[in-house]
Amino acid sequence: MTDSQFIDAALRNWNINLDRATKFFEGLSEEGLQAEVAPGRNRLIYLWGHLAAVNDALIPLLDFGRRLHPELDDVFLKNADRAVENPFSVEDVRHIWRKTNEVLQAGFAELSPAEWLQRHTSVSEEDFQKEPHRNRYNVLLGRTGHIAYHLGQVMLTREAD
Amino acid sequence: MTDSQFIDAALRNWNINLDRATKFFEGLSEEGLQAEVAPGRNRLIYLWGHLAAVNDALIPLLDFGRRLHPELDDVFLKNADRAVENPFSVEDVRHIWRKTNEVLQAGFAELSPAEWLQRHTSVSEEDFQKEPHRNRYNVLLGRTGHIAYHLGQVMLTREAD
Numbered sequence: 001m002t003d004s005q006f007i008d009a010a011l012r013n014w015n016i017n018l019d020r021a022t023k024f025f026e027g028l029s030e031e032g033l034q035a036e037v038a039p040g041r042n043r044l045i046y047l048w049g050h051l052a053a054v055n056d057a058l059i060p061l062l063d064f065g066r067r068l069h070p071e072l073d074d075v076f077l078k079n080a081d082r083a084v085e086n087p088f089s090v091e092d093v094r095h096i097w098r099k100t101n102e103v104l105q106a107g108f109a110e111l112s113p114a115e116w117l118q119r120h121t122s123v124s125e126e127d128f129q130k131e132p133h134r135n136r137y138n139v140l141l142g143r144t145g146h147i148a149y150h151l152g153q154v155m156l157t158r159e160a161d
Numbered sequence: 162m163t164d165s166q167f168i169d170a171a172l173r174n175w176n177i178n179l180d181r182a183t184k185f186f187e188g189l190s191e192e193g194l195q196a197e198v199a200p201g202r203n204r205l206i207y208l209w210g211h212l213a214a215v216n217d218a219l220i221p222l223l224d225f226g227r228r229l230h231p232e233l234d235d236v237f238l239k240n241a242d243r244a245v246e247n248p249f250s251v252e253d254v255r256h257i258w259r260k261t262n263e264v265l266q267a268g269f270a271e272l273s274p275a276e277w278l279q280r281h282t283s284v285s286e287e288d289f290q291k292e293p294h295r296n297r298y299n300v301l302l303g304r305t306g307h308i309a310y311h312l313g314q315v316m317l318t319r320e321a322d
Contacts, residue, residue: 002164002274002275002278003163003164003167005278005293005294005296005298006164006167006168006171006278006298007167008294009294009296009298009299009302010167010171010302012294012299013299013302013303013306016303016306017306037199037317038198038199038200038317039199039200041317113163114163117163117166117167132166133166133169133170133173135166135170137166137167137170138170138173138174141170141171141174141302141305142174142177144302144306145174145177145178145305145306145309146309148306148307148309148310148313149309149310149312149313149316150313151310151313152309152310152311152312152313152314153313153314153317155310156198156199156202156314156317
């Protein structure tokens with residue numbers, strides 16, 4: 001039964017970072033979201049869309065179903081901030097962020113410990129034999145770190161960090 | 162035996178972030194380490210010392226022994242960058258960073274799964290009964306995220322991020 005404690009710890013860590021991001025981004029006005037994390041670097045709205053796109057892509061990666069919004073990738077993953085026109089309003093991003101996270105939470109809740117240790121969908125059965133760390137659990141830890149990485153950047157726009 | 166897979170995943174994640182930080186900081190000149198992550202914000206040398214102090218404080222928190230360098234805290238934890246005089250040279254910080262991380266690696270390697278789930282030393286036995294998530298494993302995940310958080314900031318000083 002110790003398995004569940006390791007899983008709880010990882011989900012707790014995911015939720016802490018996700019909640020911190022939600023609180024930060026949802027607390028800003030449309031104008032506030034135009035701020036850059038440093039001169040000439042990504043704007044906050046871009047990083048919010050970027051994190052939403054990465055979360056959305058987790059849905060098929062963890063085998064929870066099809067992506068909800070693959071159309072995010074062109075604006076928020078494949079291209080740099082301001083490189084292509086952004087058709088998404090702040091309201092769109094907020095809606096996608098919430099919905100995507102709901103789907104992930106529901107998926108997480110259904111996984112058994114053994115399923116957490118199964119391969120994610122972008123590694124083949126053959127490669128997984130050689131690299132058994134390429135499992136769902138490892139993806140969760142890595143993506144939690146990715147949120148923390150960008151949180152560190154967005155927090156620079158706060159007066160007191 | 163699945164316990165060890167959860168532990169391997171967390172240690173892998175720790176090492177990825179730690180190695181990235183080491184590579185970044187050790188690749189810079191003394192002058193390069195004076196750069197600020199954003200105008201008026203922390204300098205790189207401060208963040209390196211800050212992460213070294215947090216790692217050093219993990220030694221007693223995880224019950225691996227006494228701290229090696231509690232004198233870091235005044236400069237890198239309790240005060241903001243440039244608020245107090247910094248008596249540590251870049252060479253000092255590099256040496257402390259390496260040594261502290263060696264002690265942590267040795268400690269990690271000796272823990273059994275059950276020991277990973279034991280309380281850390283800043284929570285009492287009584288509180289731990291109510292909050293069993295306050296264990297060593299949870300500390301490792303949290304501190305890994307803390308490194309990622311500051312990595313996101315220091316990477317802003319790179320031309321292409």
